[in-house]
Amino acid sequence: MKLLKRTTKNLTPLILLILAGESVFFLPFVIPRIFRPSVLSVYEISNTELGSYFSVYGIVAMISYFIGGPLADKFQPKLLMGLGLVLTALGGFSVAIYPVLMGVFLYGYWGCTTILLFWAALIKSTRLWGGEHTQGRAFGLLEGGRGALAAILGTIGAAVFATQMEATNLDNVASFKLVLIVTSSITFFAGVLVYLGLPTVTSKSLAGSAFEMKGLKSVMKNKRLWLQSIIVICAYVGYKITDDFSLYAQDVLGFDEVQSSMVGTGAIWLRPLFALAAGFLADKISGIRVISISFLISGIGGILLFSGIISGGAVVSLLNLSAISAGIYGIRGVYFAIMGDAQISLAHTGTAVGVISVVGYTPDVFVSPLMGYLLDNYPGILGHQYVFGVLALFSICGLLVSLIFRKTKEVA
Numbered sequence: 001m002k003l004l005k006r007t008t009k010n011l012t013p014l015i016l017l018i019l020a021g022e023s024v025f026f027l028p029f030v031i032p033r034i035f036r037p038s039v040l041s042v043y044e045i046s047n048t049e050l051g052s053y054f055s056v057y058g059i060v061a062m063i064s065y066f067i068g069g070p071l072a073d074k075f076q077p078k079l080l081m082g083l084g085l086v087l088t089a090l091g092g093f094s095v096a097i098y099p100v101l102m103g104v105f106l107y108g109y110w111g112c113t114t115i116l117l118f119w120a121a122l123i124k125s126t127r128l129w130g131g132e133h134t135q136g137r138a139f140g141l142l143e144g145g146r147g148a149l150a151a152i153l154g155t156i157g158a159a160v161f162a163t164q165m166e167a168t169n170l171d172n173v174a175s176f177k178l179v180l181i182v183t184s185s186i187t188f189f190a191g192v193l194v195y196l197g198l199p200t201v202t203s204k205s206l207a208g209s210a211f212e213m214k215g216l217k218s219v220m221k222n223k224r225l226w227l228q229s230i231i232v233i234c235a236y237v238g239y240k241i242t243d244d245f246s247l248y249a250q251d252v253l254g255f256d257e258v259q260s261s262m263v264g265t266g267a268i269w270l271r272p273l274f275a276l277a278a279g280f281l282a283d284k285i286s287g288i289r290v291i292s293i294s295f296l297i298s299g300i301g302g303i304l305l306f307s308g309i310i311s312g313g314a315v316v317s318l319l320n321l322s323a324i325s326a327g328i329y330g331i332r333g334v335y336f337a338i339m340g341d342a343q344i345s346l347a348h349t350g351t352a353v354g355v356i357s358v359v360g361y362t363p364d365v366f367v368s369p370l371m372g373y374l375l376d377n378y379p380g381i382l383g384h385q386y387v388f389g390v391l392a393l394f395s396i397c398g399l400l401v402s403l404i405f406r407k408t409k410e411v412a
Contacts, residue, residue, distance in 0.1 A: 013129055014138075016197050018145030020081050021122050023190040026153060026183050027092040028057060028110040033243045034154045034264040035161065035176065037250050037257050042176045043102045047247075051372030053107040058364025060111030065119065065361065069354015072120035073347065078198035081125075084118030085191030092184030096177050119357060120350040123336055127349050128201065135337040136287050140279010143333040147271025154265040157183065162258045172257070219352045224342035227405045228335070231291060232360025234398030235331040238298050240367040241391045242267060242328060244375070244384060245321055252381050253314050263318070270325040275333030287334040288341060288406050295399035298327030302392030306385050324391070331398070338405070 022030075032039050032050065040050065072080060091109055095101045130138025157179045164175035219225060246264035249255040255263065282290045301324035304310045310320050336353070344352045370390065375383040 013125070013198055014141060014145070016194050017122060017125055017129070017142060018149060019190050020085060020118075020194045021142060022146035022149040022153075023187045024081075024085050024088050024114050024118050026150070026187060027088060027180070028107060028114065029243075030150055030154065030268070031157070031179065031183060034157060034246060034261050034268070035179070036243060036246050036264070037260055038161070038172055038176050041257075042173050043099065045102075046372065047375045048369065048372035051368035051370070053102075053104055054368030055365050056104040057107040057111040058361070058366075058368075060108045061115045061361060061364050062358055064112055064116035065354050065357035067354070068116045068118075069120045069350045069352070069357070071116070072124050072350030072353070074350075075121075076201055077121035077125045078195050078200070080117045080121040081198070082191045082195030084113050084116075084121075085187055085194060087113040087117070089184045089188035089191065092180055092187060096180035096184065099173075099177075115357075120353040123353045124349045125198070125201075126336075127339065127346065130337075134283060135340055136279045136282025136290075136334055138279070139337040140276050140282065140333045143329070144272040144276035144279065147268060147273075147275050147329060150271060151265065151269040153183065153186065154268050158258070158261045158265050161261065219344065219348055219355055222342060222344065222352075224405060224408055225344065225352060225356060226359070227401055227408070228338060228342050229356045229359035230401045231331075231338075231398055231405065232335050232356055233362060234295065234394040234401065235291075235328065235335055236361055236363045237367055237394040238302075238324070238328040238391055239332060240363050241371070241387060242325065243368070244371060244387050247375070248317075248321075248384050251379075252384055253317060263321075266318075267321060267325050270322060271329040271332075274326045274329040278330035278333035279337070282334045282337055286341070286406075287338040288402055290334050291331050291338070292399055292402040292406065294327040294330035295395050295402060296327070297330070298324050299392050299395030299399060301327065302388045302390075302395055306389035306392050308381075308385060327395070341405075 036050075039045075040047065068080075088110060091106055091113065095106055126138055126142045127135065160182060161172075161175050161179050164178050245267050246260040249263040250257070250260040253263075278290050278294065301320050304320055305317075305324075310316055336356075339349065339352060342352075367390075371387055374386045374390075377383070378386060
């Protein structure tokens with residue numbers, strides 16, 4: 001009985017971190033990924049315009065990463081995360097009621113709520129939960145759990161959308177509004193649960209000053225931190241390109257809106273599987289080796305689609321998209337788990353996450369506009385081939401940098 005209580009006590013924070021870690025990004029990112037064709041039609045916008053919204057989010061996020069990192073080293077993570085979730089949900093409710101709010105201002109607002117208040121606090125809390133020797137498992141469980149939650153919510157959203165479309169004679173505006181309200185409600189309650197349920201962090205895990213220059217200088221001098229940042233860039237480009245999966249299904253494979261949303265949801269179902277596998281494997285053979293293998297897989301998949309070797313056949317194309325997902329989600333499961341290998345101290349985790357994220361998440365600024373330009377200016381399969389060419393290029397770059405990181409670790 002005591003063992004059961006202890007296990008429950010240990011798992012509760014992780015479950016709350018998983019709930020928080022996915023809920024906060026569902027409105028700005030997961031909804032457009034699963035329902036991209038519907039987002040474009042409901043709000044009467046182009047791929048380029050949607051890309052500009054993501055770009056504004058990315059610009060705001062760059063500033064927020066840098067400030068939010070030190071904040072996570074100063075203030076209680078549960079306070080920052082709870083506030084970030086509630087404010088993100090309020091943005092979702094607002095755009096559901098007033099569709100005219102969809103635009104650059106909303107995405108700029110979400111850039112503050114999801115990053116400034118939330119992101120570094122989430123990563124620091126996960127590192128604290130994992131301890132010194134099971135970082136791969138901790139981050140694999142976080143990413144895998146987030147993936148499972150995204151898949152569950154995505155499936156529910158797709159089912160709600162399909163049912164509502166049938167009930168309203170294909171009124172996609174009313175159907176999509178319901179999806180937004182349901183998602184916003186989940187995000188709001190996740191914020192309340194996180195604040196009430198997460199433990200308070202001890203003072204020794206917090207830095208003395210919110211903007212301690214000594215800690216920042218120490219982090220900035222770490223060469224492996226910069227290599228880790230480039231790894232995150234290359235992996236995140238791949239993650240952003242998964243936004244194209246549902247539109248690829250519609251444009252190239254000939255699927256309708258409901259079927260294409262199912263393809264987006266199906267890819268998300270692979271996220272927990274590969275992230276969990278990568279996390280547990282990382283504790284066996286090292287996180288950086290898992291990252292190298294994963295970049296190789298996503299790179300091969302991108303080359304196959306870019307070259308046109310695979311085009312149009314539904315089964316083969318979906319299998320290849322699954323292989324790409326395996327590589328991308330495998331890397332995401334462990335790229336923060338190598339902070340120990342980069343010799344980053346626990347007390348300065350938030351600051352390090354801020355620096356890594358400022359560099360690593362720059363794809364928020366340029367990938368979506370680039371995708372929008374390619375898809376709008378090269379209609380049909382050609383635009384999608386170019387998008388997957390970008391994936392292949394960054395995967396090869398990530399593979400090379402991960403090998404350099406391994407070399408520097410072995411020398412050290």
